Amino acid sequence: MNSKLMIKQLSVFHQQTNRILIDSVNLSVDEGEVVALVGASGSGKSLIAQAVLQLLPDNLRQTGILNYQSRPITKKDRGQNIVLIPQSIDALDPLMKVKKQIQSLLPAPHSEQKVFDLLGRLGLEEEVASRYPFQLSGGQARRILVAIALGSAAKVVIADEPTPGLDVDSKTDMLSLLKEVKASGKSILLITHDFDVAVDLADRIAVIKDGKIIENTLKENFVGKGERLFHPYTKALWQALPKNLFIRSL
Ligand SMILES: Nc1ncnc2c1ncn2[C@@H]1O[C@H](COP(=O)(O)OP(=O)(O)OP(=O)(O)O)[C@@H](O)[C@H]1O
């Protein structure tokens, strides 16, 4: 298989208590594919992203295999080959203006024009480049984080909760930005608790519950009342989507 990113038997433990937070997770993302990882708050989604990027805090320990293009992932892959759109906009450096921030993460040559072009693609004015992060709205800051991913040379993007608490219009905007990231040929691991975002964007959907993947299936299997789905939890998520609510009453 042509896996860009492969996660094999990944487990994450709490060092002191040995409590298991991620339990033998297998997940892969092929070239140009969007795989959504869906689960409730606290199910372990961000821990998987952190483990892949070698960013787990010191009190946690990981076991298992993490590969980028069939070889082990190292810290050097971070930003180079695998880029994270982080869950928190606090990830932006508060002391660095937007332009410098984007330039420092783009592959050379990172001209001013390149920054403006990127901002333009994301529907942001050039003037935004000269602001500090605290002068941005939440939605603008999120777009800057996507801009960094879009402009980077990395072939794999991990987007951790890109649509939290956005209103319908901002969510639609964010979805089209992510579609643009996909159209640029990158593979995406899309982390979200928002099931309709997953169904809209992904080729394949994996569902995580209490640190375990309980379903991993092609988007095509999300049809009808969910007869083709394996786990009752996934069926419930599918049936609860607003567009499917009528099905339940049939
Ligand atoms: N550094 C840590 N030490 C101990 N427990 C942790 C640590 N980080 C996360 N956890 C626990 O691991 C579990 C999974 O956390 P994680 O952040 O991956 O959830 P999540 O699915 O991303 O949730 P959300 O949707 O709220 O972002 C939670 O129970 C959390 O409390």
Ligand code: NI
């Ligand atoms: Ni999270």
